[in-house]
Amino acid sequence: MTIQTTEKSFPTTPRNRVKRMHERATYDRDAVFDILDSAFLCHVSYVIDGQPFCTPTIHWREGDWLYWHGSSASRMLRQLEKGAPVCLTVSHLDGLVLARCGFNHSANYRSAMCFGTARIIDQPEEKARALKAIVDRFYPGRSAELRPDSAQEIKATMVIGMQIEDASAKARAKGVGDDEEDYGLPVWAGVIPVKTVLGRPEISPHVPEGVVLPDHLAAYGEGRALDEVLGETQALYETLGETAARS
């Protein structure tokens, strides 16, 4: 077992080394972070009595720590108290790739797999910071405008955190990989792009008249790509955090 590590990259271990199509892989921290930050949903895998579970949830990142919302809380709880090994994966589908034989059909995508040991965030200050971050990371500055969570609401929310120990990113972003011998075949081949986009914001009927869309939602314009917007709000959130820490 060889562990390679540089400041810019995660170590490669038997756990995160990409075995299949390894030319599509990277262990670069920024590449992993970009893929994580551009997604709203992740999938978290954990094990209970030998049985794997794969739970979709909302995640956010601070440095090399990942946090997520405590979906399936009751199932995970006992595992987490012992410090559970977890794999958190984020994927973006970017295109359908159609070739001249079945084997060369593919997809364009970006994905990141992150490994670590999950723990419950239950220290009051740390949990309060996390509950602020879950709002402000997506909608920078929004938490200051909200009615604060009650003690009961805070108690009912579960936050799980994990420092990324190792991780890998994998991506395909290109045209059809037809064999040269197939170029002449009279069959359509190409890429159908796929994009996840925002619709027009729908205001709740219970909001008082005169309330307009706030500045912290400026990035969420109709028709914009969700991954781009989330990348921007993460960058803005990090800037605002830095400013606050300095002032």
Next chain:
Amino acid sequence: MTIQTTEKSFPTTPRNRVKRMHERATYDRDAVFDILDSAFLCHVSYVIDGQPFCTPTIHWREGDWLYWHGSSASRMLRQLEKGAPVCLTVSHLDGLVLARCGFNHSANYRSAMCFGTARIIDQPEEKARALKAIVDRFYPGRSAELRPDSAQEIKATMVIGMQIEDASAKARAKGVGDDEEDYGLPVWAGVIPVKTVLGRPEISPHVPEGVVLPDHLAAYGEGRALDEVLGETQALYETLGETAARS
């Protein structure tokens, strides 16, 4: 442990029973199938020496069997020979839900978690059928137009199959869940819809002149929602399969 089962529903077991927000859950087969069929990507969780892995891949369904492409083949191989417990999850993000306190923030989504025992599909006829299905399920009728896979290509492709033993679906599809006491607060609240859509098909530069977009891609129109298109192609694929079996 109580096992309930009806023809229309998957049995509920300690493994698939939804613990959190169970009012959003169903065990109805058609509800689970609809969510599976509307997605191109899934996430598969499996365990190796106590370590969970969460791998994104392409899946397809025939009746209550799920198949997927053998990503991470080398890692899973040894596990699968013994018959590995697997959890395959599909999720759709449909909206971001912004409320008047942090606690009531949420997301609109549809997800399905499926449990079973995975095995490698390596019987020649079964594997050939699966490799045809991976093309025709998404692009009904396309496989007949393609250059057939070579023996070497078939060998290099790994197909994994699993009969769904139990499963659950979970969905949120509604407006903001603000507390009534918060209705008067002068803060924007609402839903930002999210949709995954298709772009304009980009033909490969290596396709001979005069080849036009084929009928089997008619559903993949620019701007259409991917989940709707995939639901339609699954239905069409099932119809064509039935016709072929009858003729």
